[in-house]
Amino acid sequence: MAGFNKVVNSLEEAMQGLEDNMTIIAGGFGLCGIPEGLIAQIKTMGTRGLTVVSNNCGVDGFGLGVLLEDQQVKKMVSSYVGENALFEKQLLSGLLEVELTPQGTLAEKMRAAGAGIPAFYTATGYGTPVGEGKEVKEFNGRPYILEESIGGDFAIVKAWKADRYGNCVYRHTAMNFNPMAATAGKITVVEAEEIVEPGELAPSEIHTPGIYVNRVVKGSFEKRIERRVLAKEEN
Numbered sequence: 001m002a003g004f005n006k007v008v009n010s011l012e013e014a015m016q017g018l019e020d021n022m023t024i025i026a027g028g029f030g031l032c033g034i035p036e037g038l039i040a041q042i043k044t045m046g047t048r049g050l051t052v053v054s055n056n057c058g059v060d061g062f063g064l065g066v067l068l069e070d071q072q073v074k075k076m077v078s079s080y081v082g083e084n085a086l087f088e089k090q091l092l093s094g095l096l097e098v099e100l101t102p103q104g105t106l107a108e109k110m111r112a113a114g115a116g117i118p119a120f121y122t123a124t125g126y127g128t129p130v131g132e133g134k135e136v137k138e139f140n141g142r143p144y145i146l147e148e149s150i151g152g153d154f155a156i157v158k159a160w161k162a163d164r165y166g167n168c169v170y171r172h173t174a175m176n177f178n179p180m181a182a183t184a185g186k187i188t189v190v191e192a193e194e195i196v197e198p199g200e201l202a203p204s205e206i207h208t209p210g211i212y213v214n215r216v217v218k219g220s221f222e223k224r225i226e227r228r229v230l231a232k233e234e235n
Helices: 036-045 063-068 085-092 103-114 178-183
Strands: 023-026 050-053 073-078 097-100 119-122 136-139 142-148 152-163 185-196 215-218
Touching: 036 063, 036 152, 036 185, 050 063, 050 103, 063 073, 063 085, 103 119, 103 142, 103 178, 152 178, 178 185
Parallel strands: 023 050, 023 152, 050 073, 073 097, 152 185, 185 215
Antiparallel strands: 119 142, 136 142
16 A cells, blocks of 8 residues: 555455554444455454454344454444344343444444544433433523534445545445445555545535545445345235
8 A cells, every 4th residue: 555545455455554443433334335255354354352343243143243243342332232242141140231322323423433523412212221321411491411422443335336545435234334334444444345536526416525435445344234035925
């Protein structure tokens, strides 16, 4: 990797510098739009004591769920945790700390971190356990709670296309949390389905400017379906 060229040649190089007890911001929603290879590389590295910030924690045996198998994750900051039996087991047994955060608030926490905003007020969560212990302020007669932004040592992101300068395009619902996550890491690593030359992506197409991205690696994706539901045949 030299100059503006942010492409690295391996997953090992992409995750170089990840250490125990760091915080990882991860894009994706369920198994949609997740950086599968980067997650697998973290599993291979055996890095432990991690705080992982993501909408959820994958499923048993795939996605972020693989990091639970050897108890590499110390804390999850997430919104939805209902698809992972091992997650539930570790939570109930006290092996895993979990901070539940409304999805919109979680997205804004990431976006705010990338924008240099340390905290923001939101009405979401006021009067619920989410708001307990947080500062409350009224605006136009309505109470709001103060939420702190959240950044990570690493952000791992999945893109449809990226150029060598790190400009990224996401595809359809696989965009989800990825644009916000990409802004929130001290080191942002993009795993892309396709890497193209600078200029091949029209400026109007780009969702994440390369200024936010430190490394780009070509990925190979299974794109597993989280839950397949078939309609019953009518007699």
